Amino acid sequence: MNREDEVLAVAAVLIIKKLREPKKRRPNKxxxxxxxxxxxxxxxxxxxxxxxxxxxxxxxxxxxxxxxxxxxxxxxxxxxxxxxxxxxxxxxxxxxxxxxxxxxxxxxxxxxxxxxxxxxxxxxxxxxxxxxxxxxxxxLKFPKTTAEWKNIALDFQEKWNFPHCLGAVDGKHVQIRTPPGKVVVPGQPHLNYVFVGDEAFAMRPDFLKPYNQRELNNEKRIFNYRLSRARRIIENTFGILANRFRIFHTSINLKLDNIDKVVLACCALHNFLRRNSANSYTPNDVFDFEDISTGTTTPGLWTQPENLLNPASSHSRHHSAEAKDVRTSFKNYFNSS
Structure with missing residues (x-):
């Protein structure tokens, strides 16, 4: 047997041996x-x-x-x-x-x-x-008619003493359409219908924010206090949402369309549980409490641990003249009542 035949014979033996060996099964979990x-x-x-x-x-x-x-x-x-x-x-x-x-x-x-x-x-x-x-x-029903928007404004006036407020915004500024112009209601002030937010947002004729702390006088301080009372509800809501659903305290490592599904599900669950399990999901001590007689506010349990949703500051400090006029009209109203 020559050298080449020997090599072929050895190779054949190895192949046969390999074929006869039992196959290793992948370990299943x-x-x-x-x-x-x-x-x-x-x-x-x-x-x-x-x-x-x-x-x-x-x-x-x-x-x-x-x-x-x-x-x-x-x-x-x-x-x-x-x-x-x-x-x-x-x-x-x-x-x-x-x-x-x-x-x-x-x-x-x-x-x-x-x-x-x-x-x-x-x-x-x-x-x-x-x-x-x-x-x-x-x-998660969104208002569709002028009457539904006015009902929201009435709630803000009765609960937070802020007239013509259609909602408080925090965390993410969503493009929304408000009722047009000024709507005069008998017995109501002639004020624009507006949304309220904090310093993170740009001011517009339909969106009010506080006066800068550096330019406060007594009238502007009163306006800021009234706006803060109206805005506090959204801060409470986001705080409760993030503390009940700790997914908001993590970096959500999902595809973008799946992140939308997670956020929308949590928002729907929050409102579902507020209505169906209010005593356990949001007991009274979870909200901020304001003592009207002393003007002091006791933070609710939603502040523990820290509120995750602090939007980045807006770089725009140049507001339109119309937006400033609307804020001034609210300031004057609050100081006349």
């Missing part, structure tokens, strides 16, 4: 397959007997959770296949609520849910979208 043992669904089942812990875990009581599950199930329920049972709506919703409540990553959340990271990356945005879809009509 057997713990993920054992949901019945390791999933947090077992914990949730036990928490039903501990109402306070149940609320802390899912940010709502069991009755409210069951109501929400009933609403989203038709959208998030999947069909079982011959090869595999689908992930149930209960598992999908609880995983999503834990993601919103804690801000944990998919990689971290997979251990408590026994759902793979890749599956969570699809389930959570889908469920957030479903939450927003089923709640938006009732809990």
């Amino acid at each position: 057997s713990w993920i397959e054992k949901k019945a043992t390791y999933s947090h669904i077992n914990l949730i089942r036990e928490l039903v007997n501990q109402p306070d812990d149940f609320r802390s875990y899912l940010r709502m009581d069991e009755t409210t959770y069951r109501n929400l599950l009933h609403l989203v199930t038709p959208i998030i329920q999947k069909t079982d296949t011959v090869m595999k049972s689908s992930i149930t709506p209960h598992e999908r919703l609880t995983a999503t609520l834990r993601f919103l409540a804690t801000g944990r990553t998919y990689e971290d959340l997979k251990f408590s849910t026994c759902i793979s990271k890749s599956a969570l990356s699809k389930i959570i945005p889908e469920t957030c979208d479903a939450i927003y879809t089923v709640l938006k009509q009732e809990y």
Whole structure:
């Protein structure tokens, strides 16, 4: 046998040996397959007997959770296949609520849910979208008529003593359309309808902000106080939202369209829980309290920990003459009453 034949014979032996060796199987994550043992669904089942812990875990009581599950199930329920049972709506919703409540990553959340990271990356945005879809009509209804806008303005006047205010803005300035011009209502001041915000926003004829601290006199200080009272409600709201849903205390590492779904779902859930679980979701001490007799304000629990949503300062300090005139008209009104 020559040299070449010897090499071929050795190669043939090695190939035959390799073919006879049993193939190494990729180790599967057997713990993920054992949901019945390791999933947090077992914990949730036990928490039903501990109402306070149940609320802390899912940010709502069991009755409210069951109501929400009933609403989203038709959208998030999947069909079982011959090869595999689908992930149930209960598992999908609880995983999503834990993601919103804690801000944990998919990689971290997979251990408590026994759902793979890749599956969570699809389930959570889908469920957030479903939450927003089923709640938006009732809990995120945007005013559409002049009468609805006027009702909001009336609420601001009755609760915060700020007339013709259509809303308070913080965090993100959204382009919105206000009722046109001045609307004269019998017994009401001849003032523009406006939104109010803080120093971060540019002033416009339909958007008021405080006077700069360096230029305050007594009249401007009164205006700032009245505007602050009207604006405080949105600061409270954002503070509560961020502290109940800790996802806002993290850098949300998702695709941009999925971030929209997360934010909208949290906003819808906030209003849903305010109406259905107000005593536990937002007890009275969570809001700022103002003592009218002394003029002092006690910060609510929403301030602990720090309020995350502090918008960057606006670089524009040049306001239109019309915007200044509108603010002056409100200042004069507050100092005449």
